[in-house]
Amino acid sequence: MRLFACIALTFVLFGCGESDKKETIEQKEEIVYDMYEPSEMAILMNQMYEHNMKVKQDILDGKTPTQFPMDFLKIHSAEMTKASDRNETFESFSKLFIATEKEIFNDESTVDIKERFNNAVNLCVACHQTSCTGPIPRIKKLLIN
Ligand code: HEC
Known part of the structure; x- marks a missing residue:
């Protein structure tokens, strides 16, 4: 019974939880990589994840990040898995x-850098709660405690 719960949890942790098939493919991504074609948006999302991981490390090292990554603006145009997903909720x-992400790089801000960073990560999570809940546990690892 406990084993079953673990397996169920593993499924929840991968992908957007839209279909079992997609999750299975994502779990086996390394092996059958060429069968899984990520959308432009999925690629961008993973880049944003990696970039924010570096920003987090800089902040923890006491460095102040100053350059907003312009690539993030692609969120307004990147192609998504399902075109219908770009609705009003997504846009806002x-x-x-x-x-919020730009605020991290605003050197005139008086708000603590960790708080500004966490605000941006919380917006990743907030949007994901409306559209794509799968990656939320992973995204939360970005938060600075
Ligand atoms: C405005 C809504 C929104 C915001 C903000 C957002 N995401 Fe996403 N994210 C999505 C949607 C929708 C998808 C699914 C995209 C697709 O399948 O085409 C996604 C997919 C992902 C994925 C899975 C990509 C894959 O390989 O399938 C990760 C990881 C991710 N986002 C991380 C993040 C991180 C980190 C942030 C903040 C830096 C963030 N997201 C901000 C809506 C958002």
């Missing part, structure tokens, strides 16, 4: 996210 969350 993406604008809010970009504004």
